[in-house]
Amino acid sequence: MNYEIISEVKNGTLTRNTNLIKDAIQTFEGKQIVIKIEKAKKKRSTPQNSYLWGVVVPIVQNTLKEVGHTLTKDQTHDLLKLKFLKETLIVDESTGETIERIKSTTELSTSQMMDYFAGIREWIFDFFGVTIPEPNQDLTLTLE
Template sequence: MKAIEIETRIEGGKFRQNHDFIKQALQEFEGKEIKLIFKRKYKERTRKENAFYWAVWIPILQRAVLETWGEIRCADEVHEIIKLNCNYEEKINKDTGQFIRVPKSSTRLNTYEWEFEFKQKIRQFAMDFFNVVLPEPNEQLTIKNF
């Protein structure tokens, strides 16, 4: 077993849920060095948030790619471009000092990460690279006819 995630609640300095899973994880990793990470749990983004991203932002960015690069890119390709520029981790070669970006899955982002990190990076990327303003769900979208 390489990694395991267990959700629990801490009250009074003790784990209050999933004791059996925690004990099993301790047994699985017995004698091995581990990294213990405590991370606050946030609710996952909603289907409406995800649908808005795919139905509004992705098509806007597809058009921006077409207008900027003269290329038609499918929705998945545009999503990959976004991940590569807005949701990635850097892997460094310690010998050379070179690094690469490795895209991370956006499906694992919680509501906070989605709303206040990923979306803001996308909006900034869209503005900086394509000179495009991405609307929020509650904003009126103005489309220019040429």
């Protein structure tokens, strides 16, 4: 079991969720544990998620359809994660054994999401000549 509990440090002490931390530690009574402390990162935002599903995925999906690959939105999303969010984990350092896993976009910080979008925009332009607008770019759609 893993716990992720966010707190804040002021004057060398935790300012919130201390009871949650104590309760979490008690669930491991008699066992060895690893405590990892890192700066909290802001997770991807709701506007970023909307941009992903409302702009990026549909443009990539339509581009792939034009070259003969009909995919659903979910399949397109999975393809983008496979291409840009694959990571290699070392299983055994002594043998060099590794495994690969695909990160979820829910794991990404807001800045990592921006990097993810930049990679997708660069790839789709380089290979297909398609421009995906920036998230903050004002667009005008003209229908004929």
